[in-house]
């Protein structure tokens with residue numbers, strides 16, 4: 001992708017703004033002075049050692065975790081302000097988990113229809129049409145009436161992506177979406193994410209898939225011990241990392 | 257003059273078994289409603305609700321059922337309410353069943369994986385919908401075997417109602433024994449009736465448990 005088209009694709013509007021966010025578990029500080037601005041349409045990859053706070057950071061965005069200090073503004077809504085604001089944020093932010101977290105007692109179609117009907121008040125017919133549209137887009141339209149346990153891991157994760165998309169979110173969060181998958185299924189999930197990126201979705205992805213990061217990310221963020229140590233465009237991030245900790249991490253992860 | 261233990265005596269005991277069944281069913285039905293309320297309060301994010309339910313459970317688990325029966329039966333009488341043994345037994349057993357089922361179901365609700373709560377929350381589902389559509393249906397499956405197991409305990413526990421004078425199967429046995437003085441025969445019959453009620457349920461509970469274990473091992 002050329003720099004020119006990049007510049008025109010990314011808008012100036014800031015859709016996520018994290019200001020001086022700090023979070024503790026007991027006395028253990030898991031997030032330290034996190035400042036992050038994400039522009040509409042931006043694709044961000046977050047990487048870093050296990051336990052560095054990557055999951056905690058993105059889970060603060062839809063308030064699955066609560067940060068004790070700082071402000072988080074998503075789509076001009078203060079995440080921590082009130083429960084009504086939280087509702088508004090959660091309607092706009094989709095999330096995909098490492099362990100899929102599909103609802104095992106519901107069919108694939110029901111998984112995708114529930115939230116639009118119960119949260120957005122969409123009619124059943126409309127919810128089904130939307131669900132089928134997104135199941136087609138993640139290329140599993142024929143699995144709609146199966147239960148999650150009948151699907152492969154890769155298929156389950158694609159259902160999870162479709163389920164989130166059915167709420168028409170403005171932002172998608174991915175927390176190591178391919179880490180629980182058998183190697184042969186990683187690609188089908190990454191391909192789905194790439195096509196989502198091509199459609200202009202704002203995405204924050206915690207992943208160690210550096211090929212994906214290189215080809216899709218506008219910006220890569222490296223975290224260690226609760227801090228954002230370094231961030232940059234993929235080119236400079238991989239070819240010229242500034243910090244020792246980043247170099248060590250890249251050395252380890254790229255040698256595999 | 258001692259009576260013989262004949263067909264009439266046997267039928268008298270057997271007929272009383274319907275009161276055992278009825279009392280069990282009433283307490284179980286009441287316990288389902290009360291237990292669901294207690295379980296939902298117990299897992300509520302509101303401290304006051306969860307503490308209240310916790311206290312209720314502690315009291316009823318920490319005291320003998322017989323004392324609970326006495327307290328309801330004699331307690332109501334001292335308060336000027338004239339409860340017959342029937343009603344007193346039904347109330348006490350319902351409260352007791354609510355506490356035990358509430359505690360069993362609390363565990364089942366909390367056994368639903370964290371990720372299910374998070375996925376539902378991330379989709380914007382509110383607490384009532386989250387409970388109703390995501391958590392309770394999954395907790396229900398986990399709860400089935402221990403709930404049926406508890407029903408077995410409850411049926412046997414109704415025998416205590418004999419002590420406050422309610423003529424269910426145990427009390428019927430006492431009456432016949434006083435007249436015939438054939439304790440082995442009489443109480444053997446009573447025990448056999450309990451066994452006939454409980455054994456099929458225990459069996460169902462065990463089969464459900466095995467099926468559940470097989471399903472979750474997949």
Ligand SMILES: Nc1ncnc2c1ncn2[C@@H]1O[C@H](COP(=O)(O)OP(=O)(O)O)[C@@H](O)[C@H]1O
Nearest residue numbers: 025028030048049050051052053054055056057
């Ligand atoms: N609920 C929790 N209670 C206590 N510590 C936690 C909790 N969740 C995460 N942590 C700790 O916070 C740190 C960051 O966790 P996490 O954000 O999951 O890291 P990452 O996703 O980068 O692997 C880890 O050290 C982890 O042990």
Ligand SMILES: [Mg+2]
Nearest residue numbers: 054055056176
């Ligand atoms: Mg993580």
